[in-house]
Amino acid sequence: MVFEVIEVMGTYGFTPNTFARNITIDALFKIGCGDLAIKFLKETRRPNFLTFNIALCNLCKLNDLCHIGDVLRMMLRQGYHPKVETFEMIMSCFCKMGNTAEAHQVLGLLITLGITVSVNVWSMLMNGFCRLQRPDMAGKLLEKMVETGSSPSIVTYTTLIRGFLKSNMVSEAFNILNIMESKGYAPDLVLCNVLIDSFAKAGRCDDAIDVFVSMQSRNLAPDSCTVSSLLSTICLSRRFHLLPKLVRGLDVEADLLLYGLCKARRVDEAVDVYHGILLSFPGQDAYIHTVVMDGLTKVGKFNAAIRVFRKAVAEGFTLDVVAYTVAIIGLFMGGRAGEAWSLFRQMKEVGLAPTAHTYNVMVSGFVKERDLNMVNLMLQEMIEAKVELGSNTFLRLSKFLCRPYHSDSVIELWIQMRSLGLISSKVVQELLFDVVTESGKVDDGLIAFLDVSSITDLSVETSGSEDVYDVAASIG
Incomplete structure (x- = not known):
């Protein structure tokens, strides 16, 4: 309809003014005609601030870095300066697309124009350099930030510390941490999680545990990320005996941790954590075994799931019908139908009555194996059990x-x-x-x-x- 109005205006001898052309440029971007919108902008005789701002906002949404630079230069040549929010949007777009050098140039332009740069912008650019594994450049930006009178926030320091640690520049990371603490900032939960995770990945298990212990003195309550990183640390160091002491008083949902590790396909870690939980908390119920078996089965580790089941049985753990059913599923999916049938009978021998789900799993499994005799037998049992x-x-x-x-x-x-x-x-x-x-x-x-x-x-x-x-x- 916008284009129809513009066309009708021309038939009556009217030339669309800048306001009308701005609306048209915005409409062209919204219907996916970016190149035509840029052409329309360049043909506008008297563009104003809104003309360029509309184009820049739309180009940032499209991550069109090439045209962003062109329009920004056109805008500056016309004597217009983007708003601070638009500058931040442009820098965010450059950083997100990995063009940190261009974002750095935009920062220089902001400083040259005398525009106050927010802490978020500094932090954003530092994070961009850290993602490119250039924490040295991020460190120089921190110095420049302080020179211009801006005060780094704990987010700024956390960004730098994470960047240095990921680049294995541990001494530089601790130097930033010392500077932060000298300014009166204490590590918050996010920074503690960063430190624990980074130390764990670097194999510095003692440092990771020290950070975790120090959280108590700061009255910081660990969250799921903290506990997950801590478990990774314990798995790497094989010091499962520390688990009860470290998690005492915490609301740790062991089943959720195991499920999360399996879903992330960190199977070896999941099995290690499972064994560590059993050593530290021997009173665990059948559900903990079921969770790890189910997780292993869902990622295709059928034999590993069955080993967990066999070991739990051999060590005398009490298993329920759900645990047996999950083991049966693993056997069928691993092509071991005969063992699945044996386990089904064993389950009944120990006094566990199959559920409706167990019966249906058995029928589906034997259908998969095209075993008509066993399908017949299972249907007979279902009739007797009224399932x-x-x-x-x-x-x-x-x-x-x-x-x-x-x-x-x-x-x-x-x-x-x-x-x-x-x-x-x-x-x-x-x-x-x-x-x-x-x-x-x-x-x-x-x-x-x-x-x-x-x-x-x-x-x-x-x-x-x-x-x-x-x-x-x-x-x-």
Whole structure:
């Protein structure tokens, strides 16, 4: 509509003024015509401050570094200076895209123009140089900052300390830390976390532990990042005996830590932490074993998960049905169906009754193995236990049984489960319709199971499906 108005103005002999052209430039950027917007700007005879500011703001959003420099030079030649906020936006864009040298030039321009540079801008630029592993340049910026009368904040000092530590310039980092403390700043939680994490990664475990202990005297409450870095330190040093002393009085959720390490694929650390927890807190319940097994299984470390389970059993830890189910999942996913069946029987022998999820995992696992005899056996057990067949398991089973080598006896068990209310009618129709849609036909046995007269009676819409085994293997 903006462009239509501009066009109509021309037909009536009106030339769009600067205000109208500013609106047009902004509109061109918003519809993704950046090059045309720049051309329109250059053809504007009397651009004003807003003309350039609109262009710069849009170019920063687009991270268009080339045109940012061009427009900034045009603006300065016309005698206009961006606002401090616009300068900060430009510098942030340069730093984010790794063009720290250009950001440094913009800083020089700010100082030359006599514009007061905020602490955030100084810190932003220092962080940019640190990310380029040039903490020496960041250190020079700190000196320049002080010369211009600006006072560094604890964020500024933290940025520099982190940069020096990542570049293994430990003495320089401590020098900055001493300067900071001489100015009356005490390390806050963020800085302590930076120090602990950096020392842990550098193998300086004693220093990391000292920082953690010093937090108590500063009344700083450790957060999850602190505890995670501390655990990494203990794992690296293999000093698990320190764990009870260091975390005494803290609200440490061991299961969350283990889950986080597994999800980050830091599997070796997760297993080390798991063993450390068992040594330090021998009274842990079955859930701690389940968490580490589940985490290992989800990242494909099936054999490692089973080793954890076997070791827990051998050492006499009490395991619940969930732990056994997760171990069974790991065995199936590792292609060890025979061991999964043995473990299922062992679970019942020790007095643990399988849950509905356990039964469904067993059926899904044997369907994956195309073992009709075991599928038949598991369905019989589910009927005796009056356990409902899950919708995901049903979908996988229905696709399996629609193949030429399906078993009539399994379908009969299926029908029996339906009559006992162990499979809901809605689930049957919705999920089996998906199979019918794919194959275009269904045999008489399945029609009888559906309790409908023909395929045309299946009036439900096709439902989406997932890989059933993956769904069955997910816990929680």
